Amino acid sequence: MKPRATVTTDPDRTADGAGAPVGGGDGRDAGDAGGAGTDRSRAIGTRGSRTEKKAKKAKKGPSKSGPAGTGPQLGGITWRQRLYRDRTLVLMTVPAIALLLIFNYIPLLGNIVAFQDYDVYDLGITGSPFVGFDNFTRIFEDYRFWEVLINTLVIFVTQLVLFFPIPIAIALLLNTIMSARVRAWVQAVVYLPHFFSWVLVVTVFQQMFGGAGLVAQWLRDHGHEGFDLMTNPGFFKFLVSAQAVWKDAGWGVIVFLAALAAVNTDLYEAAAVDGAGRWRRMWHVTLPALRPVIALLLVLRVGSALNLDFEQILLQRDQVGSGASEILDTYIWWTGIKTGDFGYAAAAGVFKGLFSVAMVLGANKVAHMLGEQGVYSKK
Numbered sequence: 001m002k003p004r005a006t007v008t009t010d011p012d013r014t015a016d017g018a019g020a021p022v023g024g025g026d027g028r029d030a031g032d033a034g035g036a037g038t039d040r041s042r043a044i045g046t047r048g049s050r051t052e053k054k055a056k057k058a059k060k061g062p063s064k065s066g067p068a069g070t071g072p073q074l075g076g077i078t079w080r081q082r083l084y085r086d087r088t089l090v091l092m093t094v095p096a097i098a099l100l101l102i103f104n105y106i107p108l109l110g111n112i113v114a115f116q117d118y119d120v121y122d123l124g125i126t127g128s129p130f131v132g133f134d135n136f137t138r139i140f141e142d143y144r145f146w147e148v149l150i151n152t153l154v155i156f157v158t159q160l161v162l163f164f165p166i167p168i169a170i171a172l173l174l175n176t177i178m179s180a181r182v183r184a185w186v187q188a189v190v191y192l193p194h195f196f197s198w199v200l201v202v203t204v205f206q207q208m209f210g211g212a213g214l215v216a217q218w219l220r221d222h223g224h225e226g227f228d229l230m231t232n233p234g235f236f237k238f239l240v241s242a243q244a245v246w247k248d249a250g251w252g253v254i255v256f257l258a259a260l261a262a263v264n265t266d267l268y269e270a271a272a273v274d275g276a277g278r279w280r281r282m283w284h285v286t287l288p289a290l291r292p293v294i295a296l297l298l299v300l301r302v303g304s305a306l307n308l309d310f311e312q313i314l315l316q317r318d319q320v321g322s323g324a325s326e327i328l329d330t331y332i333w334w335t336g337i338k339t340g341d342f343g344y345a346a347a348a349g350v351f352k353g354l355f356s357v358a359m360v361l362g363a364n365k366v367a368h369m370l371g372e373q374g375v376y377s378k379k
Helices: 027-060 079-085 087-115 134-141 143-163 165-176 180-195 198-209 214-221 233-261 265-273 278-303 310-320 328-337 342-369
Strands: none
Touching: 079 087, 087 134, 087 342, 134 143, 134 342, 143 165, 143 233, 143 328, 165 180, 165 233, 165 278, 180 233, 198 214, 198 233, 198 310, 233 278, 233 310, 265 278, 278 342, 310 328, 328 342
16 A cells, blocks of 8 residues: 555635645645635635625714615715705794895895995986996095094994903803893893883993983082083993993893803812912903803994994984094985985995905904904805
């Protein structure tokens, strides 16, 4: 008998689980063993590649495109399915969108009057001749327009300095009140003037600080000379700022209180454990939490620099004179609409809108430089 051949495998070549035969013996047996090992390694490699593909597909998530004819998918469902699912919310927004279109966007088409010699009585918008930029040229050549613009900006800066910080301070004070009943009572008191009309607000200030007001009468009764702040041109910008504070400061507190409610109380506890007092906690915890909201409202406030309260100024215009009280809105009303020069008034309105957009973009850029988001995030 012939001795049986033995087949050994090289230990250095067993990566696939079947090594190549080494040594003597039947070559056919070795070939069969090698073929079996090769087939086995191919099967293992195929299963491994399929498993990898499935893992990658699962990692990528669901496909953004659905079956044929369904369109793109958002979060696993098509946009039509999402629209049907949220149909109640969509219907709730329809009235708001309709009001926005009717009262804000459709009237923008009337800005074409700024480029016409508009005749409201005979020709109308379709028949009035185009004059190009003549109305804008008249505005820029009118020295009175620039005086009114500067006066408007002065009043705005005064209100920004004196009025804007006060809602923040009131919110911080209310946040320190522990009693919920006292906090609710104070909020109701400071909110109430917001619902008063400007006629009532001006009347209250007239009865308090006018020539025949309570303060002036009290001074005269005690041997002092009275005063009349309501007719003092130099004090007018401070007067309208005080009226704005009394009327709207409480209403502006709402936004800051909402921001304070979102602050994690663990931060205050951690600061107290570290030995921070009340002022330290306010400076290092509360104010940083309010910074994004303050930046956003400041940007929006700067954008409305030329949009002061028309009714408030118009009610007091005759008492102090147009030199101290004239703002851009009252000037447009007086020289444009009241005299029938609608083209001039529309051109001034377009200038006001473009100026406000530029102010918003500039203030938002400054907010980005300071590390805040502003109206929109920086890309």
